[in-house]
Amino acid sequence: MSSTPPPQKQGTGLLFAVGAYGLWGILPVFFLALMPASPVEIVAARILLSLVFCFVLIAITRSGLAFAATLRDRRSMLLLALAGVLILTNWLTYVFAATTGHVVEAALGYFLNPIVTVLLGVFLLRERLRPLQWTAIGLSAVAALVLAIGYGSVPWIALILAFSFGIYGLVKKQVGPRVDAITGLTIETMWLSPLALAALIVIGVTTGLTTGTVSAWHTALMLSAGVVTAVPLLFFAAAARRLKLTVLGLSQYLAPLLQFLFGVIALHEDMPFERWVGFGLVWVALLILTIDMFTAGRGPRRSALEPA
Template identity: 40%
Template sequence: MHSSKTPGLARGFSFGVSAYFLWGSFPLIITMLSFASPWEVLVWRMVFGFFVAALLTTFTKSWPEIRSVVTQPKLLGWVVLATVFIFINWTVYVIAVAEHHTIETALGYFINPLVTIVLAVLFLGEKLTRPQWLAVAVGLAAVLVLTFDYGRPPFIAIILAFSFATYGFAKNKLGGKVTAINSFALESGLLLPVALTIGVAVFNIQGLQFGSIGFWGTLGLMFFGLMTAVPLIFFGEAAKLLPLSYIGFIQYVTPVMQFLIALLILREPMPPARWIGFVLVWISLIILSSDALRRGQKRAA
C-alpha cells in the first residue's frame, strides 16, 4: 500500500512546488508590464490563458471529456465555483502588485494555510488540534497588529487568502473526476466572455497598449497569459494527488518569494509594526507546520 501511494505523492509535490515557484515570480512579470493598466494585464492574462487551454485540449483530444463535464451539474458547479474565485484572486492580485502592495499580497498567501484549515473545519467536518487552534489565534493577532499598521484591515491579504483557499477547496472536490487540463480549459472558457467585456471597457476608457508598445511589450503581455496556464495546470494536478493539508503546507514557496522580491527588489516599505505582524504570522505557520509533521509521523508509524 505504501509503495503505491508514494509515487503519487512525489508527483503531487513536484507539481505543487513548481506551481508555487512560478506564482512566486509573478510580481516581477507584472512590474515589467507596468506600461499597461492592471485591467489590461488581466484581460490578456485571461485571453492567452484560454488560447493555451484550447491548444492543450485539442492536443490531448479531450473535448469529449469537457462536454461530459458540462452535462454533469455537480461537477460543473465545482468548476464554476473555482472559476469565480480564481477571477477574484487574479483581479485583486494584479491590481495590488501594480499599485505596489506586493508585501500585502505575500501576507495573503502566508495566511492561506490558516484559511484552508478554517474551510476544512466548516465544510469537511475536520476537528482542530490544540496547536491548530493556537496557530489560528496567533494568526488573528497578527491580522489585528497589521490592521493597526495599515490603518485598515489588510483587505488585499484577506481576499487573496479566502479566494485562493476556496479555489483550492473546489479543485480538491473535483478529485480525479476532471483532469487538470480539462478543468483549466473550462475555467478559461468561462472567463473568456469576462475578459472580452473588460477589454472593451478598457479600450473605450483609455485605449489598449497591446500591439502599440513594440514587439517586446506585446510579447510580455502574451507571455504572462501563457505563464498563467502552466502553474494553474500544475496546481490542478497537485490538488488531485495531494491531501488538502499538504497543499496548504507547500504553498509557503509563493509568499516567501513574493515577500523577498517586494522587500529586496521592489523596495516596498516595511515599518516595525508590519514586521511584528509578519513575525506573528510566521510563528503561527511554524506551530501549524510542526503539528502537521508530528501528526504525519504518527500516521506513518
Template identity: 45%
Template sequence: MRHVSQNPGRQSGGLLQALGAYFIWCLFPLYFAALHTVAPFEVVAWRLLFTLPFCLVMVAVLRQGPQLRAALGNPRILGALALSGLLIGTNWLVYVIAVLEGHVLAASLGYYINPLVNVLAGTIFLRERLTRLQWLAVILAGVGVAMLAWGAIDTLWISLSLALSFAGYGLVRKLAPVEALPGLTVETLVLLVPALGMLGWQAASPAGLAMGQAPTTSILLACAGIVTGVPLLLFASAARRLDFSVLGFIQFVTPTGVFLLGLFAFGEPLKRVQVYCFLFIWTAIAVFCWDLLSRRRKVAAA
C-alpha cells in the same frame, strides 16, 4: 459528507505540486510590474484569453478531450466551475490592481490571511481534524497576521478580497469532481465573455489597447496564458490530493516570497511590526511541519 484524507502517496505528490505552484506565484509581482504601463483590466483580459488556447493545446496533447466534454455536459460540474472561474477572475483582477498601484505588501498580506481561511474552511466544510499542535500553529499564525493587518487598515480590502476569493476557489476545486486541466479549461471558457468585454471597454478608452504598441509588452501579454496556466494546473491538482488545511498552511511560501520582493525589489519600507509578524508566522510553520513529519514517521513505523 465527511471528508476522508487521501493516501500518503497522493499526498506526497500533491505536496510537490503545491510547492511548485506557490514558488511560481512568488515571482508574479516581477512579471506584472513589467506591465506597469498597461491598464489592469487589459492585463487580466489578455491573461484570460491566452490561458484558453494554452489549455486547449494541453488537452489535445494529453488526450483529455473526453474529460473536458464530460465536464461541459454535466450541469453540476459546469456550475461549480463557473463559480470557481468567477472567484479566480476576481482574484486576478484585485491582484493585478494591487501590484500596478504599488500595494505589493497588501497583496502579500492577502496571501498570509488565505492559509488561515483555508484551514478554517477545511475544518468547517470538509470536517478535517487538526491536532493540538496544528491548532497551536494556527493560533500563532493568526496572531502574526493580525499584527500585520492592524498596520495596514487602509489597504485591508485588497488583502481580504484576495484571501477570500482564493480560499473560495480552492474549496470549490477541492469539491468539484473534475481533474485540473479540464477544470481550468472550463473556467477560462466561462470567463471568455467578460474578458472580451474588458478588452472592448479598454479599446474604447482614450488610452486604447496596449497590445501591439510595443513588442516587449505584447510578448509579455501573450505569455500570460502559460504563466497563468502552469501554476493553476499544479494548484488544482494538489487541491484534489492534499487535505485542504495542509494545502492552505504551506501556502505561506507565496506571501513570504512576495513580501521579500516588496522589500528588496520594490523598495517598500520594513516596519517593526512586520518583523514580529514574521517571527510568529514562521514559528507557526515550524510547529505545523514538525507535527506533520512526526505523524508521518509514526504511520511509517506502524
C-alpha cells in the same frame, strides 16, 4: 502496502513543485513588466489567452472526451462557474497589488491561506480542530490585529487573496478528481471569457488598449499571459501526483516567500516594526501548523481539510 511514492518520483515531483511555486513567486515581476496596462486589461487578456492555450493543450493531450464529459455534468459546470468567479477575484486583486506597490501584502495573503483553509474546515465542513491548530489560529488573529495597526487599516488585499483562494480550493475539492487541471481551467476561463471580452472592448473604446501600442516586447509579454498562467498549474498537477501531501504542503510557502523578498528587497516596500512583528507571528503560526501536520500524519487517520 506503503503509499509513499518511490524516491525517483518524489525527486521529480519536488522539481515540479519548486517549478510551480517558483513561477508563482515571481509573478509580480511579470505583471510589473506589463505596465502601463491596467489590472483589468491584464486579467482580461490573461483569461482569453489562457482559454486559447488550454484548448491547444486539450488537442495535444487528446483529452477532448474528458472535456466533453465535464460539459455534460451540470454539477461540475456550476461548481466551476463559482470557481471562475473566485479566481477572477483573486487574479484582479493580485494584479492590482503587484502593480500598485503592495507585493508584501499580497505575500501575506498567501502566507495566511493555509490558516484560512483550516478555518473553512471548521465553519463550512464542521471539522474539529486539534490543540495546535487552535493555537495557530489564535496567533493568526493576534497577527491580523498587529498588522492592521502596522498598515493603519485592515490589510484587505491580503484577506481577499487568502479567502478567495481558500474558498476556490474548497470548491475545487467539491469538483473532485473527475475534473483534471486542464479541463478545470478551460471551463473556468470559458465562463469568464464573455466578461473578459466585454472588458477589453470597453477599454478599447474608452482609454485604449496598451497591447500593441507600447512596444514589441510589451506585446510579446502580454500575449504570453496564457502560457504563464497554465504552465505553473500543470507543474503543480504533476507534483501533486508524485508527492505526499505533507511535502506538497511545505512547498507552497516558496511562492509567498519569494514575493515577500521581492517586495522588501527589490521594491523597497515599507516594513515598519509592527509589520515585522505581524509577519513573525504568522510564520510562527505556520510553523505550528506544519508541526501539527507531521504529528497528525504519524498518528491514526483523522478528519482534516487538506491544503487546497
